[in-house]
Amino acid sequence: MIELFNGIKVDWIGKRQLFFAISIVLLVIGMISLIQKGKFQYGVDFRGGTTMRVHFNDPVPNVDKIRQALEKGGATHSQIQELRDPAGNFQGNFQIEYGGETSASDAATTQGRKIVTAALDAEFGAGKSEVLSSESVGPSVGGDLRRQAVMATLYALGGILVYIALRFEWIYGAAAVFAVFHDTLVTLGIFSLFNKEINLTVIAALLTLVGYSVNDTIVVFDRVRENLKIRRRDDLESILNDSINQTLSRTILTSGLTFLTVLALFLFGGEIINNFAFAMVIGIVVGTYSSIAVASPLVLIYSKVRGQGKPVPTVAAKLPRTAKAR
Amino acid sequence: MSKRIRTRLIVIVVLTLLSVYLFSGFPPSIENMKKRINLGLDLQGGIQLVLRVKTSDAIRAETDQTIESVKTQLQKENITFGEMTRTQDDQITATGVDPSKSADFRRIITEVHPEWDVASSTGGGYTLQLKQAQAATYRQQSVDQAISTISNRINALGVTEPTIQRRGATTSDQILIQFPGVKDPARVEDIIQSTALLELKIVDGTGSFPSEEAAKASYGGVLPGDLESLPSIERSADGSPLYYVVHKTGGITGRDLKNAYVSRDPNNGRPAISFSLNSDGAKKFGSITERNVGKLLAIILDNRVQSAPVLHERIYDQGQITGSFTQKDADDLALKLRSGALPASISIDEETIVGASLGADSIKAGVTASLIALAAVLAFVLIYYKASGINAAIAMFLNLIVLLGAMAYLGATLTLPGIAGVILTIGVGIDSNVLIFERIREEMRAGKNAASAVLTSFNRVFITLVDTHLAALISATFLFLFGTGPVKGFAVTLVIGLVSNMFTAVFVSRTLFEIVLARKEVGESISI
Numbered sequence: 001m002i003e004l005f006n007g008i009k010v011d012w013i014g015k016r017q018l019f020f021a022i023s024i025v026l027l028v029i030g031m032i033s034l035i036q037k038g039k040f041q042y043g044v045d046f047r048g049g050t051t052m053r054v055h056f057n058d059p060v061p062n063v064d065k066i067r068q069a070l071e072k073g074g075a076t077h078s079q080i081q082e083l084r085d086p087a088g089n090f091q092g093n094f095q096i097e098y099g100g101e102t103s104a105s106d107a108a109t110t111q112g113r114k115i116v117t118a119a120l121d122a123e124f125g126a127g128k129s130e131v132l133s134s135e136s137v138g139p140s141v142g143g144d145l146r147r148q149a150v151m152a153t154l155y156a157l158g159g160i161l162v163y164i165a166l167r168f169e170w171i172y173g174a175a176a177v178f179a180v181f182h183d184t185l186v187t188l189g190i191f192s193l194f195n196k197e198i199n200l201t202v203i204a205a206l207l208t209l210v211g212y213s214v215n216d217t218i219v220v221f222d223r224v225r226e227n228l229k230i231r232r233r234d235d236l237e238s239i240l241n242d243s244i245n246q247t248l249s250r251t252i253l254t255s256g257l258t259f260l261t262v263l264a265l266f267l268f269g270g271e272i273i274n275n276f277a278f279a280m281v282i283g284i285v286v287g288t289y290s291s292i293a294v295a296s297p298l299v300l301i302y303s304k305v306r307g308q309g310k311p312v313p314t315v316a317a318k319l320p321r322t323a324k325a326r
Numbered sequence: 327m328s329k330r331i332r333t334r335l336i337v338i339v340v341l342t343l344l345s346v347y348l349f350s351g352f353p354p355s356i357e358n359m360k361k362r363i364n365l366g367l368d369l370q371g372g373i374q375l376v377l378r379v380k381t382s383d384a385i386r387a388e389t390d391q392t393i394e395s396v397k398t399q400l401q402k403e404n405i406t407f408g409e410m411t412r413t414q415d416d417q418i419t420a421t422g423v424d425p426s427k428s429a430d431f432r433r434i435i436t437e438v439h440p441e442w443d444v445a446s447s448t449g450g451g452y453t454l455q456l457k458q459a460q461a462a463t464y465r466q467q468s469v470d471q472a473i474s475t476i477s478n479r480i481n482a483l484g485v486t487e488p489t490i491q492r493r494g495a496t497t498s499d500q501i502l503i504q505f506p507g508v509k510d511p512a513r514v515e516d517i518i519q520s521t522a523l524l525e526l527k528i529v530d531g532t533g534s535f536p537s538e539e540a541a542k543a544s545y546g547g548v549l550p551g552d553l554e555s556l557p558s559i560e561r562s563a564d565g566s567p568l569y570y571v572v573h574k575t576g577g578i579t580g581r582d583l584k585n586a587y588v589s590r591d592p593n594n595g596r597p598a599i600s601f602s603l604n605s606d607g608a609k610k611f612g613s614i615t616e617r618n619v620g621k622l623l624a625i626i627l628d629n630r631v632q633s634a635p636v637l638h639e640r641i642y643d644q645g646q647i648t649g650s651f652t653q654k655d656a657d658d659l660a661l662k663l664r665s666g667a668l669p670a671s672i673s674i675d676e677e678t679i680v681g682a683s684l685g686a687d688s689i690k691a692g693v694t695a696s697l698i699a700l701a702a703v704l705a706f707v708l709i710y711y712k713a714s715g716i717n718a719a720i721a722m723f724l725n726l727i728v729l730l731g732a733m734a735y736l737g738a739t740l741t742l743p744g745i746a747g748v749i750l751t752i753g754v755g756i757d758s759n760v761l762i763f764e765r766i767r768e769e770m771r772a773g774k775n776a777a778s779a780v781l782t783s784f785n786r787v788f789i790t791l792v793d794t795h796l797a798a799l800i801s802a803t804f805l806f807l808f809g810t811g812p813v814k815g816f817a818v819t820l821v822i823g824l825v826s827n828m829f830t831a832v833f834v835s836r837t838l839f840e841i842v843l844a845r846k847e848v849g850e851s852i853s854i
Contacts, residue, residue: 002710003767045676053684109674110515134511134679141376141675152808156801163797201743204813207805208750208820211798215754218797219761222790250764257706257760258753261699265749268698270691272368272684273742280750 004249012244012292013237013300019293023182026286030189040192043199043275046146048139050098050112053083053132054120060092061124070096073119075112083271093132109138149203156207157181160214168221171302176217179295183213183286190282197275205279212258213287216251217295223247224296236303240296248292255288331844334837342724345731362734366741366815369689371682372506373514376675377476379499383670384468385415385461390575392439392454393418394610399434403427408450411551412575416456418442423450462497468670469499476501476518500675511679518672527577528614529622529634534558534568541569556624558631570631572624577614582607586663588656589646597656599647601663608643616640629671692745699749703756711763713853717838718759721830725755728826729819738822741815751823754798758831762787766854776852780839788832795824 012019034040044051061069063080070078075098083093098112113134120129137145157177165173184206191198223243231239262284266277351358367374389412396418400407408422423431431452435444441460445453469492477490480503489504508514530553535541541555542548549555554574557567582603589600603611615623615637622634625647635647703722707715729751733740765787769779799821806817842852 055683110511110677113511113677113679130681130683131679132681132684134677136674136677138378138673138675148808152804156804159800159804160797163800164793167793200809200813201816204743204805204809204816207801207808208816211801212754214797214801215757215794218793219790222793226786246768247764250761253710253764254753254757254760257703257756258750260702260706261749261753264699264702265695265746267695268691269695269746269749270688272688273692273746276743276746280746 004252008245008248009241010245010248011241013240013297016293016297016300019297023186023290023294026186027182027189030186030192033189033193037192037195040188040198041195042142042146043197043202044097044135044142045137045200046142046149046198048137048142050110050116050134050136052096052098052113052116052134054094054096054116055130055132056092056094056124057128057130058092063094065123066094066096066120069123070116070119073115073122075115075119078116085271109136112136145200149200153184153203153207153210156210160210164214164218164221168225171299172221175295175298175302176214176221178298179217179290180210180213180287182294183209183283183290186286187279187283191279194278196278199275201273201276202279205276205283209280209283209287212284213291216255216288216291219247219250220244220291220296224299237300240300244292244296251288251292255284259284328844331837331840334833335841338724338834338837342727345727348731349727349734363730364737364739365685365689366739366744366812367504367506367678367685368680368742368812369685369740370506371509371680371685372504373508373511373680374505374676374678375503375514375518376493376677377472377501377503377518377672378675379469379472379501379672380670381465381468381499382415384464385456386412387579387670388464389416389418389456391579391610392442393575396420396434396439396454398613399438400431403430403434405430405434413453416461418454420452420454421450423452425450465499466497469501472670472672473501476503480505501672507682509682511677515674518674525577525579525624525626526611527572527574527624527626528618529624530571530573532622534560534570534634536562536568537566538569541571545571556626556629556631558634560631560633568631570622570624570634572626572631578603578607578611582610583663584643586660588653588660591646597651597653599651599656599660599663601645601647603643603645605643611645612640612642688742689745692742696745696749696752699752703752707756707759711854713842714763714766714839717835717842718756718763720838721759721835722752722755724834725751725823725827725830728829729823732822732826733819736818736822738818739815740819741812743812743816744819747816747819747823750820751827754823755827755830758787758791758827759835761790762831762835763854770851770854775848776846776850777843777848780836780843780852784832784836784839791828791831795828799824 063082066080067078070076070080079095079097081095082090083095084090096116098116113131113136117131157180160180161173161177163173164176187206187209188198190196191202196202220243223246224239227234227239227243227246259281262277262280265273266281269277346354349359349362350356351362393410393412397407397410400423405427406422406424407420410418410420413419420431428446428450432444435442435454439454441457443455443457445455447453473490473492477488480488480490487506489502491502492498493500493502503518505514531544535544535555538555538557545553549571552574553571555569555571557569560568562568584602584604584607586599586601589598590596591598619637619639621637623637624634625632633647700722704719707718709715711718726748729748732738762783765783766779769782770776774782802817802820802824806814806821809817839852846852
């Protein structure tokens with residue numbers, strides 16, 4: 001039997017000050033980056049405008065040539081970028097972000113695409129470039145979507161809080177949700193730090209991480225619940241520590257395996273899904289960390305604040321019937 | 327083999343075969359699979375549009391119609407009044423109504439137009455306000471009508487398998503349109519933009535002006551409140567559009583139109599467009615045209631004058647538009663009038679175009695990433711858990727098969743993020759197995775024999791799995807509610823994956839363990 005993490009006895013909870021320091025540093029780095037840059041790098045779906053991917057047949061012009069063509073056609077200040085496939089090869093694909101004036105009305109949503117296409121055809125000849133994809137979003141729509149994304153995340157957190165509070169005790173729900181909220185903030189901070197674009201699929205990744213990170217936390221809390229029932233005399237700190245250690249092999253193994261799968265996605269899934277995969281890669285690391293280093297210490301701190309350091313009861317929940325019957 | 331195990335095995339085999347059949351048909355083949363799994367636009371290429379219906383147009387049109395109707399009523403009952411104008415989209419102000427006829431005025435409104443509230447101000451002035459509930463109904467109707475009109479048009483043009491539906495709640499004014507495989511955005515936009523707001527209004531004066539300024543100048547610099555100047559598709563010598571000055575009210579809109587078709591001008595045999603009006607429109611149009619014989623009738627699409635033929639006679643429910651049309655012009659205009667009977671104009675909120683080659687690339691990249699992930703995870707569990715790893719691998723494959731089968735059965739759409747969802751399902755699936763296996767190892771270390779370790783572990787871990795899966799379902803559900811297009815596809819994959827994983831991790835994996843245990847001597851260990 002290969003065993004990697006058997007019999008580990010680490011005093012996780014005792015290191016809580018160190019963990020909190022690490023979390024605060026991570027959060028502060030993200031915040032400073034965000035303040036310095038002023039705002040997140042939003043995708044076209046959140047800010048409005050036009051982003052296109054264009055493929056050039058031979059001869060492939062360079063970025064400067066394309067810029068000149070676009071400026072001639074009225075699409076000034078456009079951002080042009082070479083795209084590479086997962087193996088790092090350049091195959092004549094460019095990403096163009098239309099930077100010209102867009103009138104404030106939604107009537108002109110597709111104006112950017114038309115101007116860019118016309119400018120490229122005028123300079124390089126019709127049929128020399130091919131639109132691989134184009135995404136245009138009206139200026140008033142982006143703000144709506146941003147607000148909806150924030151609301152969806154908050155509702156999901158609220159739902160999870162209520163669920164865990166019902167199954168355990170409210171403090172466990174609060175600690176789990178706080179840890180997940182921490183994960184979301186840290187991930188967003190890292191996105192800001194690396195100038196990664198935040199778009200709808202990244203929000204999807206964040207919401208998935210919320211579920212995933214809570215998953216890890218629940219596995220630990222579930223063990224705490226079980227241990228509290230059989231070790232009524234032990235103090236909460238040692239029960240929390242033992243529960244983390246007992247589930248540690250599972251936590252590291254599954255996080256490691258899930259990390260492997262999203263790493264495959266990040267490396268081989270192609271450029272379109274890259275930001276999504278990046279969020280997952282970061283989020284799984286942070287999520288695993290926080291379920292050990294943030295959620296459980298919070299439960300302990302709460303019980304200390306209440307004065308006794310005695311275990312907080314978890315048995316608000318009844319066990320599912322199927323489990324009892326067997 | 328005990329009866330319990332046999333029953334469980336039958337359930338598993340039947341479900342597996344059913345799933346395989348659902349997503350790949352019989353006999354299973356890649357061709358069948360392509361037919362049965364819906365690919366999202368991001369994978370198969372195509373155009374997606376999110377349109378917004380300018381519902382305030384519909385409200386304004388309703389308000390203008392009410393003004394006309396009230397004016398007619400007042401004249402019929404010989405009630406004098408000063409002016410009656412639309413002061414807001416849903417508000418009418420009337421001035422100088424004969425004070426002695428105040429009760430009559432109110433009676434007309436409450437009887438003929440109960441959807442309006444009346445408030446009076448001093449000196450025979452009144453404000454009419456459209457009731458909120460009624461306005462909401464009009465808005466909703468205008469979106470419904472827009473959807474059916476656009477559907478008709480698109481179906482007439484023969485686009486294959488288009489999606490046309492309201493996006494979001496029933497009060498939403500957005501329409502989602504998807505054209506799989508369509509490559510030409512210009513044509514699609516033409517389809518949408520020619521489904522536009524139609525109005526027939528009386529021209530003030532006898533012809534067009536070379537510019538907007540010239541039009542205003544002829545009225546002393548400022549147009550009177552009930553007139554407006556509109557550009558025409560006709561061009562002056564220098565290429566700029568001509569302008570017409572038309573009466574704001576007293577016309578009819580697209581919703582009064584019943585039909586339009588190409589016909590011939592009886593005088594010279596040239597192509598012309600004949601139209602017919604519904605009964606409401608006919609009544610209104612009859613009285614308008616009677617009063618305006620000899621004047622020009624502006625045919626306006628999207629606030630642009632298409633043509634302004636002379637009204638030769640009073641028109642009831644039939645009319646003919648003549649001019650120097652070519653056959654194609656006439657075809658187009660008839661089509662626009664027919665399907666252009668939209669209650670409001672439409673703007674584009676979002677447009678997404680995905681070329682077929684990019685979609686194919688995405689599928690290739692997604693499949694590659696999935697296979698690599700699968701291989702990595704398989705290699706790990708087989709090395710780490712040995713024989714029990716086979717158990718986990720079978721559970722994982724079954725999970726994928728059930729996931730695909732359920733997606734085919736539900737008609738769910740597989741998108742690029744959806745493929746990511748499949749990969750995550752591999753990860754989450756293996757998580758459940760690791761959770762169980764680690765627990766079994768722990769119980770065995772604590773001295774339990776294999777059989778009782780397996781039993782205890784499954785019972786205990788079942789509770790944990792319910793909690794973790796339900797919590798993940800909560801966030802996936804909000805993702806589903808919030809997301810559209812690719813993101814929704816991701817949420818669907820995730821939800822189905824969570825449910826099927828619950829089945830494979832608990833039911834399938836446990837059955838496999840029981841089979842292994844049944845073949846062993848009591849007290850013999852297992853390979854884990």
